Amino acid sequence: MSGEAAAIGIGAVHCLLPRQRTPVAELPEFATLGYEETQFVRASGIRSVGVFPDAPASEWAVRAGRALLIDAADQPDVMVLVAPRAPDVLLGSDAGRVQADGKLTPEFWFTVDGLGCAGSSAAWGLAQDLLLAGRDRRSVLIVHTSRPAGADR
Numbered sequence: 001m002s003g004e005a006a007a008i009g010i011g012a013v014h015c016l017l018p019r020q021r022t023p024v025a026e027l028p029e030f031a032t033l034g035y036e037e038t039q040f041v042r043a044s045g046i047r048s049v050g051v052f053p054d055a056p057a058s059e060w061a062v063r064a065g066r067a068l069l070i071d072a073a074d075q076p077d078v079m080v081l082v083a084p085r086a087p088d089v090l091l092g093s094d095a096g097r098v099q100a101d102g103k104l105t106p107e108f109w110f111t112v113d114g115l116g117c118a119g120s121s122a123a124w125g126l127a128q129d130l131l132l133a134g135r136d137r138r139s140v141l142i143v144h145t146s147r148p149a150g151a152d153r
Helices: 028-032 035-043 057-069 094-101 116-133
Strands: 021-023 048-050 078-082 108-112 140-144
Touching: 057 078, 057 094, 057 140, 078 094, 078 116, 094 108, 108 116, 116 140
Parallel strands: 078 108, 078 140
Antiparallel strands: 021 048
16 A cells, blocks of 8 residues: 555435334334333433334335435445344345345445444444455445334344
């Protein structure tokens, strides 16, 4: 590596947020809470939450990735999916689905999984390392999607 510092930064960010809002007290899980949990929820000050129509989490990652890349001149060289806490299928490849359904053509794609809240931080670090390691790489697409895992988790 020469004495030149590589310029790495964030090129664009796109957030796909639900338009539909549901009062917290109307969520199916709310009825299963005990007294103390119900009081905690009521005291939190959160009155409603965004809810996407029912669809696999990877579908929302596809939509967000497509929207982000709509004005991009090139496809990303790498795609990293930060896995949702509740995968769409057991032993499937959500990253493969996002890559295929999003019509993305990165040289490789993979999933960062099992890290919980730290998954996105790991993806940012890996993206930087991949850009530094491959001087011909110009961009890494990081997609993350999640939805509530449900009362059983």
